Amino acid sequence: MSRVLSGIKPTGKLTLGNYLGSFRNFHNYQAENETFIFVADLHALTLPIEPDYLNSNIYDIIAYYLASGLDPEKTVLFKQSDIYEVSVLDTILINYIYMGELSRMIQYKEKVKELNNAKIGVGIFTYPVLMACDIFLYDSDIVPVGEDQRQHVELAHDIARRFNARYKGEYIKLPHTALPKAGKRIMNLVDPSRKMSKSDDSAISKGVIYLEDNEKTIRKKIMSAVTDSDTKVIYDPTNKPGISNLINIYCAFKNVEVSEVEKRFEGANYGTFKKAVADAVLEELIPFKEKFNTYRQNKALLDQIFKDGASKARKIADKVLDRIMKVVGLR
Ligand code: AQP
Numbered sequence: 001m002s003r004v005l006s007g008i009k010p011t012g013k014l015t016l017g018n019y020l021g022s023f024r025n026f027h028n029y030q031a032e033n034e035t036f037i038f039v040a041d042l043h044a045l046t047l048p049i050e051p052d053y054l055n056s057n058i059y060d061i062i063a064y065y066l067a068s069g070l071d072p073e074k075t076v077l078f079k080q081s082d083i084y085e086v087s088v089l090d091t092i093l094i095n096y097i098y099m100g101e102l103s104r105m106i107q108y109k110e111k112v113k114e115l116n117n118a119k120i121g122v123g124i125f126t127y128p129v130l131m132a133c134d135i136f137l138y139d140s141d142i143v144p145v146g147e148d149q150r151q152h153v154e155l156a157h158d159i160a161r162r163f164n165a166r167y168k169g170e171y172i173k174l175p176h177t178a179l180p181k182a183g184k185r186i187m188n189l190v191d192p193s194r195k196m197s198k199s200d201d202s203a204i205s206k207g208v209i210y211l212e213d214n215e216k217t218i219r220k221k222i223m224s225a226v227t228d229s230d231t232k233v234i235y236d237p238t239n240k241p242g243i244s245n246l247i248n249i250y251c252a253f254k255n256v257e258v259s260e261v262e263k264r265f266e267g268a269n270y271g272t273f274k275k276a277v278a279d280a281v282l283e284e285l286i287p288f289k290e291k292f293n294t295y296r297q298n299k300a301l302l303d304q305i306f307k308d309g310a311s312k313a314r315k316i317a318d319k320v321l322d323r324i325m326k327v328v329g330l331r
Contacts, residue, residue, distance in 0.1 A: 041054070043130065060212075094126060153177040183251075186248065
């Protein structure tokens with residue numbers, strides 16, 4: 001039995017990218033593994049965010065988890081900030097990683113570029129260390145994430161190896177990334193050279209499908225997706241990034257291979273294909289959103305789930321932290 005851990009930061013309204021790249025698949029792990037899924041709320045503070053907005057996003061995410069089929073009886077569902085052990089571990093492990101390594105993180109470099117020399121908090125630089133601590137604290141083996149987070153999990157793996165070598169033992173479990181079969185990197189629909197993100201700025205937010213968008217908006221966004229001057233539904237991410245992105249979305253929802261999509265839509269025009277993509281997305285999202293609404297309205301239930309989850313998570317976190325504190329000489 002493996003330990004599986006993953007989370008999402010409540011920095012904004014969740015997107016189709018978050019859905020396909022991460023939590024849509026989480027429930028598949030819970031039958032045969034020990035699953036730990038959390039809301040990474042401390043990570044959301046790395047960029048300025050309004051308190052009410054952050055708080056509302058936290059509850060959205062737990063309601064989305066439940067709507068996707070995660071069962072609190074089978075999966076430990078919790079909020080990162082409830083686990084104080086993670087901050088202690090972060091303070092320890094930040095000394096086992098080099099500035100150069102953090103500077104090379106793609107996500108850090110992209111955020112710095114976007115912020116365009118605005119004031120950048122230290123937290124955004126050290127973010128991968130806190131993420132590594134989230135992973136280590138539960139002795140996680142598998143970390144299911146989208147492609148953009150793969151580098152951070154690999155860095156966590158390197159930190160664990162270095163720590164174990166330094167203290168000559170298997171004190172930190174080596175984590176491994178698990179990427180979804182389809183949908184590991186969904187691109188923005190108006191600028192398919194960029195990843196679809198919840199914090200995309202307003203200039204390209206028309207290309208972001210938010211899970212809270214209504215049916216009409218989702219359809220409109222897909223029908224207006226930027227494509228190319230060709231007419232063939234063929235997968236070619238370099239020359240046809242827009243159509244290739246839509247093919248990825250279709251594959252993920254319909255659970256089919258790219259070659260099957262090309263065959264199915266041979267001779268069809270882009271309009272016909274886009275309509276089929278929108279139908280596939282909505283067929284799954286409409287009932288999913290109904291479930292979400294039911295959970296979201298029950299704040300007492302969500303609070304209880306957070307409370308129970310924190311108590312289960314802390315029991316394990318406490319043991320792992322104790323082990324690491326002893327190894328380094330703090331206990
Ligand atoms: N476009 C995407 N395609 C596939 N997977 C994606 N993920 C994010 N965007 C896509 C996956 O969603 C999970 C949640 O990640 P996160 O909230 O920790 O932060 P992120 O990766 O930085 O996601 P965003 O939406 O881009 O957030 P912001 O805008 O705040 O930076 C991860 O598993 C991620 O891979």
